[in-house]
Structures are given as structure tokens and as C-alpha cells.
Amino acid sequence: MRITGARVIVTCPGRNFVTLKIVTDEGLTGVGDATLNGREQAVAAYLEQHVVPVLLGRDPARIEDTWQALYKGAYWRRGPVTMSAIAAVDTALWDIKGKVAGLPVYQLLGGRSRDGVTVYGHAAAETVDDALTDVARLVDAGYRAVRVQTGVPGLGTTYGVSADPRTYEPAGSALPAEAVWSTPRYLAHVPAVFARVRAEFGPDLRLLHDAHHRLTPIEAAALGRDLEPYRLTWLEDPVPAELQEGYRLIRQHTTTPLAVGEVFNSIWDCRRLITEQLIDYIRTSVVHAGGISHLRRIFDLANLYHVRSGSHGATDLSPVCLAAALHVDLSIPNFGLQEYMPHSAETDAVFPHGYRFAGGYLHPAEEPGLGVDIDEDLAARYPYRPASLPVNRLEDGTLHSW
Ligand code: EZ4
Ligand code: CO
Numbered sequence: 001m002r003i004t005g006a007r008v009i010v011t012c013p014g015r016n017f018v019t020l021k022i023v024t025d026e027g028l029t030g031v032g033d034a035t036l037n038g039r040e041q042a043v044a045a046y047l048e049q050h051v052v053p054v055l056l057g058r059d060p061a062r063i064e065d066t067w068q069a070l071y072k073g074a075y076w077r078r079g080p081v082t083m084s085a086i087a088a089v090d091t092a093l094w095d096i097k098g099k100v101a102g103l104p105v106y107q108l109l110g111g112r113s114r115d116g117v118t119v120y121g122h123a124a125a126e127t128v129d130d131a132l133t134d135v136a137r138l139v140d141a142g143y144r145a146v147r148v149q150t151g152v153p154g155l156g157t158t159y160g161v162s163a164d165p166r167t168y169e170p171a172g173s174a175l176p177a178e179a180v181w182s183t184p185r186y187l188a189h190v191p192a193v194f195a196r197v198r199a200e201f202g203p204d205l206r207l208l209h210d211a212h213h214r215l216t217p218i219e220a221a222a223l224g225r226d227l228e229p230y231r232l233t234w235l236e237d238p239v240p241a242e243l244q245e246g247y248r249l250i251r252q253h254t255t256t257p258l259a260v261g262e263v264f265n266s267i268w269d270c271r272r273l274i275t276e277q278l279i280d281y282i283r284t285s286v287v288h289a290g291g292i293s294h295l296r297r298i299f300d301l302a303n304l305y306h307v308r309s310g311s312h313g314a315t316d317l318s319p320v321c322l323a324a325a326l327h328v329d330l331s332i333p334n335f336g337l338q339e340y341m342p343h344s345a346e347t348d349a350v351f352p353h354g355y356r357f358a359g360g361y362l363h364p365a366e367e368p369g370l371g372v373d374i375d376e377d378l379a380a381r382y383p384y385r386p387a388s389l390p391v392n393r394l395e396d397g398t399l400h401s402w
């Protein structure tokens with residue numbers, strides 16, 4: 001079998017997605033997600049100009065060899081643009097291999113290690129009262145784990161907290177919007193939020209919180225300590241992780257479990273975090289960390305060091321990525337949790353899929369391959385719209401981060 005074509009499809013059914021569709025001479029096709037929020041066109045150009053020409057004529061069965069050719073062959077290794085492009089190819093080739101074998105991809109990865117993939121949902125609201133209502137909505141829907149985010153008194157908008165609790169979309173205006181951030185106000189507020197959530201929902205509900213890389217290690221250590229009574233499943237992205245050893249300091253001060261990795265694109269970004277056991281969950285995703293092949297390599301390393309998976313799964317990761325993640329999640333020994341935000345109806349229609357939510361779990365489709373596709377005619381009706389992630393400034397005007 002040979003690869004005879006590869007199409008890069010950019011579509012915006014409510015938000016932007018980049019999808020690679022690989023076509024073979026035997027008529028089998030495979031899909032991979034290549035979406036990089038706010039930088040979609042960079043990955044699309046990388047694929048079209050540098051990757052597709054390399055793929056034509058190759059044997060689609062050679063997944064590992066193709067991965068190595070794209071990684072080593074570029075000379076310029078790693079980086080989110082390159083690794084998202086490689087991820088799309090890798091994911092599409094696993095899809096094709098599943099279809100050739102007549103098996104869902106998780107069977108090719110070793111089969112089931114569990115009955116279903118436990119997911120966490122998102123409760124986000126400006127006030128604590130509204131956040132509690134949103135948690136109740138998710139508990140009623142069957143979720144066993146909930147991430148809780150609220151506004152911060154004294155600040156205007158807060159990242160990821162929108163007026164409508166059912167939509168979560170940090171990317172908005174074409175150019176980056178600016179919001180105001182205050183770490184002291186935030187640190188004073190968050191423990192009180194979790195005191196109320198824990199008191200109202202009892203000990204069994206798993207609770208999570210995302211600090212979106214805004215703290216320093218000692219601030220994160222203090223927050224972790226203050227949250228200990230509420231037994232979080234994880235505190236996410238407490239500090240930026242370019243400095244991996246920065247997590248040592250947090251670790252020395254708190255037993256609140258730590259999760260990080262949604263912006264990582266390779267095993268090298270988390271090697272020290274994992275091997276020094278500085279984190280509890282590694283949040284790398286199929287689309288941003290080199291596809292199914294490389295993600296499994298990261299999770300295997302993590303397994304040696306008691307670190308579990310907690311893959312990123314916000315709505316800017318397409319249904320193709322979510323489908324692929326579920327096959328990985330179902331098969332690995334050290335699965336932890338999978339992030340899940342349902343996509344909009346428009347997005348679900350563009351990406352027909354067979355995965356389903358039931359009782360707090362997601363289940364991948366049982367059909368051969370990934371069990372997801374893209375409706376290219378429908379996709380063409382939603383042209384690309386520039387949208388950027390926002391930035392924060394401190395109250396004195398200093399540029400902070402997310
Ligand atoms: O900021 O997906 O855990 N989820 C998150 C997300 C990310 C966005 C960035 O594209 O932090 O909201
Ligand atoms: Co996050």
C-alpha cells in the first residue's frame with residue numbers, strides 16, 4: 001500500500017481546527033489532528049510545504065519509520081509546530097493501520113487495561129455560588145471528577161471563565177486581548193472556593209484546579225499547602241515549566257498532587273519532572289506531543305516513576321485528537337484522568353465520531369481505526385477566522401502571562 005495524497009483541512013465550526021487526511025492507493029484513509037490554538041496556519045503551512053511531499057509514495061504501515069524520518073529528517077527537532085505536524089501524520093497512520101487490521105486502535109496498543117476512560121468536566125463561573133451550581137450540573141450528568149475555576153474578586157475577566165458555563169473558549173479576538181492579573185488576590189480567594197465545594201459535595205467527588213502557569217514556585221507551594229485540606233486530585237500548571245527543576249521547591253512544601261504538560265511537545269520537556277518524581281500527572285496530548293507513538297513513549301517513562309497520565313482535552317483539541325486519546329487512555333497501565341469538554345454541535349457535525357460519554361466515562365468507538373472522520377464538504381462551509389489566546393498584565397502594567 002502507498003500514500004497517494006494528504007490533504008490539510010483548516011475549518012472553523014465555532015473555533016479553528018487543522019486536520020490532516022492521508023489517502024492511500026487502496027482507498028483507505030486516516031485522519032490526524034494538527035490544531036495549535038492561535039497558531040493554526042503555521043502548522044498547516046508546515047504540513048503542506050514540508051511534510052506532505054515527504055509522505056507521498058511511502059508505505060503507510062511504517063508508522064515508526066515515518067515518525068523518525070519527520071523528526072530526525074527536519075534537522076530542527078521538537079517545538080510545538082513541528083511536533084503537532086508529526087502528531088497529525090502519526091495519528092492518521094495509526095487510523096489506517098487499525099482499518100487494515102479491522103481493529104479499533106486500542107487493540108493494536110495492547111488492548112483494554114480498564115472498562116472505561118474516567119474524564120473530568122469543567123465548572124467555571126464568575127462567582128462561587130454560580131460555580132457550585134455548575135459543579136452540581138456536572139455531578140447530575142454523571143461526572144466523577146470536576147475542575148473548578150472562578151473569577152477573582154477585584155479583577156475583571158479571568159482566563160477560561162466565561163459568562164455561559166457551557167462554553168469554554170479562551171481564544172477570542174484576532175489579536176491577543178489583555179486582562180489584569182493579581183497573584184495576591186488569587187491566592188487569597190482560591191482556598192475559600194474549594195472549602196465551599198468540598199463542604200457541599202462531600203469527600204468522593206474528585207476536584208481539580210488549574211493555575212495556568214501564573215505563579216512562582218514559592219507562591220505555588222503556599223497555594224498547594226492551603227489546598228491540602230480539600231484533597232485535590234491535582235493542582236495544574238502551578239508555574240511555567242521551562243525550568244523543570246523549579247518543581248523541586250513546590251514538592252518540598254506540599255502534598256497537593258501536581259499536574260503539568262499541556263504545552264509540552266516532547267519527552268524532553270518532562271524528562272526531569274518525571275524521573276525526579278516532581279509531578280503526579282503528565283498532561284501531554286496526542287496532538288501537541290508527537291502523536292500516539294510519542295505520547296505512549298512519554299507515558300511509558302512516566303509509568304516507571306509512579307506518574308500517571310492526565311491528557312489535555314480542551315475544546316481546541318479536535319474530536320480527532322479526543323478519539324485518539326481515548327485509545328491510548330484505555331490501553332496504558334498508568335492512566336490517571338482524561339480532560340473532557342464536549343465540543344459544539346457544529347464541531348461534532350464536522351467530525352462524525354463514535355466515542356460516547358456514559359456515567360462519568362468516555363468509551364472509544366469499537367469500529368476499525370480511530371472511529372472518527374472529517375466531513376470535508378461541511379468543513380468547507382466554515383472558513384478560518386484568526387483568534388488569539390489572551391495575555392495578562394499585573395495591576396501596574398507589567399506583562400505577566402496567561
Ligand atoms: O488553556 O486549551 O487545561 N486546560 C487549559 C486550556 C488551555 C487551552 C489553550 O489552548 O488550560 O484551557
Ligand atoms: Co490547563
